[in-house]
Amino acid sequence: MPTATAIRNPDEISTPTSASKRWLALGVLALAQLMVVLDATIVTISLPFAQQDLHISEASKQWMLTAYTLIFGGLLLLGGRLADYLGRRRIFLIGLVGFAAASALAGLAQNAGQLFAGRGLQGAFAALLAPAALSLVSITFTEVTERAKAFGVFAGVSAGGAAIGLIAGGALTEYADWRWCLLVNTPIALLALVGAYAFVIKDVPAPRTGGYDLPGALTGTAGLIAVVYGFSVAAEDGWGASSTLALLIAGVALLIAFVVIENRSANPLLPLRIPGEINRGGSYLVALLVPIAMFAMFLNLSFYLQVTLGYSALKAGVAFLPFPIGIVISAGVASALLPKIGPRPVMIAGAVLGVVGLLYLAQLEFGDSYAASVLPAMSLIALGMGGLFVAMQTTALHQVDEADSGVASALLNAAQQVGGSIGTALLTTISVQAAERYVADNPAVDNLLARAAIHSYDVAFYIGAGFFLISIPIVAFMIRDKPENLLEGSEHGVHVGV
Template sequence: MRRSPWATLAVLALAQFIVVLDVTIVNVALPHIQADLNFSADSLQWVINAYTLLFGGFLLLGGRMADLLGPRRVFVGGLLLFGVTSLVAGLSNSPEFLIGARAVQGLGGALLSPAALAILTMTFAHGRERNIAMGVWGGLAGLGGTLGVVAGGLLVDSLSWQWVFFVNVPIVLALVALIPVFVPDVRHHSGRRTFDTLGAVLGTAGLMAIVYGVVRSEPAGWGSFEVVGVLVAGVALLISFVVVERRSAAPLVPLRLFRSRALSVSSASLALNGAGFLSMFFLTAIYLQQVRGDSALDAGVHFLPMGGAAIVGAVLASQLVQRVGTRTVQLSGAVLSVVGLLLLSQADASGSYVSQLLPGFIIFGFGIIGVGVPGQITAVSEVQPQEAGAASGVVNAMYQVGGALGLAIVTTLSITHTTNELTHGATQQQALEAGFERGLLVAAAFAVANVLLTLASPQLQPTSEQLTEATAAA
């Protein structure tokens, strides 16, 4: 049966849209989730981190499964898992239940996202049509992140926080019904390949243990047996992961890729970028509602200028890297991120949104995309064409993992400072303000580290075709 490739693209892009949407749509619902399910301040971040860590940790395994089992099969399986766990998350009646559902939802996203991209690259021939398809794919994914905050606010204010999860269910059902009609059953590779499930489990478990140790350091103390034990276990698991990857015939993460200075520096830079972004988003979503008194919808609307700046910034950055080079654009983006975070950290409860928050949102929106676009291009610049997919997968995973680790560090230090302020007689609002400021200053420190790291990045001036392929693959 002949299928329109553009209909195939519509199905694939919509699936990717809801995966990206789910990262941001939940943020504005966090205060309501915290109040309804009695989350503690330090455990609330796991609503985000459980999803992000499993998504980033199993992204490469999802790509490998698509290679071996066929991308359409894995795409459908991941989509169904994502839909079922969205329903379960909405029905959750305890923090543990919701965190568990979010973790498995992240796993579903890690399966469907690389499988969808594999189908897309095999549906469209190399050249102009594929570049257009990749542009639509990337654009809708970016739009999902921007619209998520407003959609989340509308659903929370008009219905309840549960609907930020329930909304995925009818979309998933419609997509599953459309897949046999519009999505071809293509095979990415011939021959037998291994899963390397052990590598994925060891790497993800190690990262989760370290994040848990950082989170528990605030209530239990850094020197406690619990925190030290979990951190040591996390490091041991990550060492085991490296050993497994070095010995594997088909490793999940080909460690030889990190011999490339461009890939190593870019991966670290994008991890720091993820840390700054996810931390800012989490803290500010709570601050707008709990300190400034925004409704969920108001908070979502207040985030929109940042998303708009990021969309405009992506277009500008794509043009500038060809004129002035990747390192120049990336360095400018890192500096803008520092400035934006410092401006946001100075906001207070009674100040004007236009004067105190809007400039920081816009500058930070330009900053994160100014780091992201050239970072993705540089990451794959020195790898062989047959390894570009693996390199892009590593970079994406590093971004997710960096975001999770950064959020754990920032939230822990923010909560510690808030608690200290309350102990010294500050009001609840004053303490939350102080904690918000401290958290954003720590996020700004990540951005400062990114400025220094970018100085070690190579300067490239890609062609239009190299630019399209690099940004689409990443």
């Protein structure tokens, strides 16, 4: 019979075997997180090829992206709570098996319906994987220095995964086939499954009384799906379209109802004390804003590199390589600084670098080169993002009870997912409108369409810099606690089965 032992036992923590096993477990968890994050972008470059092979209509092609992000964003809170109730390792394993099967279904699809169904199932199992992985990092690493390093690794993967997805997608599309952008997940997920069985701790869910919060689960899930889908529709139909407004109004109404239900529920899906604590609340707000700014870079630079500069799919992907490299460097530096100076200065420095990088990028002009205009700006943003993500993930789980770590992790992921959806819709709409105005105002300019496109990118970069700027006072006023307190885990300890 399994017995429960506290992972904070000094003898256990100090043994080389347990220490090495923790870091191997982190490798497995980071691999799963990388798979989840890059899957949102790895199919971007391969989309035209899939559309041609499967005869997908122009009106339907968005579902190759939306089916994943919609289900992923909508089910995150439920997935996080299931991890708390049923065990994080158990949900993590289920997520890996399901993600492997869904990836195979999508990669082997013979028609649009099968492809979209596979992508939707990928999103559903990603909603189990992502919060379970982050909460397992939180409960596995409880010593201050180790905890900072572990969050540094995990944050680096989270922040750089989108760029890695573009690189991998470009390489697989050019040298293999678009299907491998999806099929590659299956062996990776199965490899992570083996590693999870060998190295990831078997946690014991905290005792729970009372039933499930079914009304909260229904309103929260439906509200998130409506909001995420509403922003996706806005990118296609515009902000004033009746479909956009109906979805956003319904989503907001459902989320308001969700908050009311959670406030009254004896056993809530999302205890409001989690976002209510000021440090955690500040982190969730930053997690909502930062992806909007990052999409200002990824979305428009992808077009700039391939359309304006004429890069191939692979070359465009490789052009993003400085971003994950910068993330790794800055995440490592931030991990060393966090226990000494705390998250607030690290987050402010990261946001400032993001502002400067996007303002630099907003100076793009017709005829500029990648080396002179894009590379310096991308490097600045990457150096800011590594530290910002490390500190943000640390404070998002600030003194969260072990029993709530799954749903707290899910809330962080949900904020990032909604932020990404807002960024896609908002910046796509504004960019299109900016280009149209430029064409109307400058009909006699040479290379008019190319110049209009660059102007639209610059406008989006300025707006992205604004979102980074907004995050600075949020961090300054809401991230308050001392470094040693922010890096502590639950005061109740963490229990694992042995």
